[in-house]
Amino acid sequence: MRTIVFVNIFLCLIGLSFCGAAQQDSINRLPNWAFGGFVRPKSTINPVISPKATSLFYDSLLGKNIGWESNDTFNPAAVVINGKVVLLYRAEDKSGIGIGFRTSRLGYAESSDGLHFQRSKTPVLYPANDSQKQYEWPGGCEDPRLAVTSNGTYVVFYTQWNRDVPRLGVATSKDLKHWTKHGPIFEDAYNGKFLNIPHKSASIVTQLVNNKQVIAKIKGKYWMYWGELHVYAAISTNLVDWQPLLNADGTLKELMSPRKGYFDSELTECGPPAILTSKGIVLLYNGKNKSGVDGDRRFNENSYCAGQALFQNDDPTAFITRLDVPFLRPRETFEKSGQYVNGTVFIEGMAYFHHKWFLYYGCADSRVAVAVYNPAKLALPDPIY
Template identity: 60%
Template sequence: MNTIVKFAGVVLVVVLSGCNVHRDAQFRKGHWVFGGFERPKGVNPIIEPDTSSVFYDPMLRKEIRWEDNDTFNPAAVVKGDSVYVIYRAEDRTGKAIGHRTSRLGLAASADGIHFERLKTPVFYPAPDDQQDNEWPGGTEDPRIAQTEDGRFVMFYTQWNRKVPRLGVAISTDLKHWVKYGPIFKQSKNNPNLINEPHKSASIVTVLKGNKQVISKINGKYWLYWGEYGVYGATSDNLIDWEPIMDHRGAMKAFISPRHGYFDSALTECGPPAVLTDKGILLLYNGKNHAEKGDMRFAKKSYSAGQVLFDPRDPTSVLARMDVPFLRPMEPFEKSGQYIDGTVFIEGLVFFKQKWFLYYGCADSKVAVAIYDPRHPGLMDPVPGLK
């Protein structure tokens, strides 16, 4: 792992070496990494497809089994004394990933592990002003965070099977949502971005007491987003966002895929970022390139990494992990709708003095891993290292 530290404009790169560096205390030498996250024994997956769930679809005008094919890629938030997970569910209307219709279901848990779920989705394509953006592909891959005044802000992918776009919606109860449409629809910095593929948004949050809430950076709300690189955007109202541009007026990724690493094909933003005393911590999803990746990991598999940004300059990277802290290990993480295996992280909450990380398993099921800062566990081992 290479740690970048700035002193009066001078950049020093500190190389941490050692075959076990990812598994023990050395890995947290800078004390900025979250983890290790451990899977609770005997409980995963916590959400699986349900063939009995039926609802009347307003687009198809008929009843449909909306979550009988796959349930995956969950967002999470704490409300009251419970954890609520909003997860992506696919029906059986198509024969491949991206060719079915996705809707979002809601589940609740008093312990963060055992969930009860509603039988009907809480968010889905409908004959509304977002129909052209969301039908027939649906609403995908949510991330949720809460404002200090109690509103829930959800960023999600609007998929019309033409152009994937980031949309935003707001709720006060997690069941009833107001859709505000694409987040870049009013952009002046890059008015063409609305017609270009973009997805995966991680808004910056902070712990205030034991409550994780949306934070501002330099006076504005701050969002990391992107799939083939991590970009940024700012907003004054949580609805209309401006992408960050460089001095030449072009968009530039703050981090990008790296040849020879687990994130060599994609660096896709994960759950809401967290402002810590060390910096802004972003957990992200890395896809391993089939030919140019880290050959210790399965080709095309998705694993989870972490990167630390400077809170004074949120475009500047302070440190980045070179190996994943979570990777496909369990059978249901290695095999499913996505045959190459994935742990796809999207939900992170602070609950009962621990961090609960919710993730999709091979685009088929939902699981949880837990990090107790008082008793950190081990990172997932790198293949071939002990």
């Protein structure tokens, strides 16, 4: 009997040892250049924005009232104005079936604490009978990224979707409600060479100045990262007209690409505005996991998770490193149910507010949620498993 007891104790200790090792292996730790971990608030906060069937908007192109945010609300941009966080979020109506076949408009929401939002009843940026109709109708205005200059000019980069070719458009504002559209950002570059080539997802480089996140200049120019499959770069002197960076043979210069066997094996799509720091330029991006043997089997096939990459601060084209596992991945029910059931945390908006970083993201292409990084109270990122 004594022998059996000792054997049982020994086996239990071995089991505990293995359990501890498995638990240790699941811990995700960030390098000192990365942002995070980002912590989701208590469950009663998220999602912070969900579809709303009662919001009506008179669409002059259709000549009738439509439920402009009745089907889905997701993929938000974020910025701070007058002591409040403002989100511009993508809202879809019920005009079609499936992702990309409805009309998208950008809604406006503001918050005094970054967690509870009041929404405008009508969208603030949308397709209309204007100079951009050929690029924005009938698909609409999608997936914004938002930043502000040091003199208070707000700049939004968004996808103009006419259901033929997606293009990056740009608009400017002083109050985030009244916008001037300037059209496709590559319209004039290289005699329009890239105007009709699909392009989306712009992450302009910003920096903290006196505790305010503003658009930065590097060697006298504005810089952005952009791209869905690969990460590219572009430069500008006026924030409206942008010039993609090219190789000697005239092809787009790829700065970062998908990796076989990792969470970003299918896509490396640029997220919220990049941030210039003392350690380099940090680009937060969205990685899509490829199905099959080329993907990372630790994460769902075709899921979108959030990664970070580091570029040289005096040369934004010089890639240094990136995370091998995501810092944010689909875990909550609302991040895995909706239009995109494989799971999506699609990051597009991040605001520096009350000395914390508030990260806003689309959940399964259906809702908006928030996670918060407090540099004064460090936390771990999402676990690996």
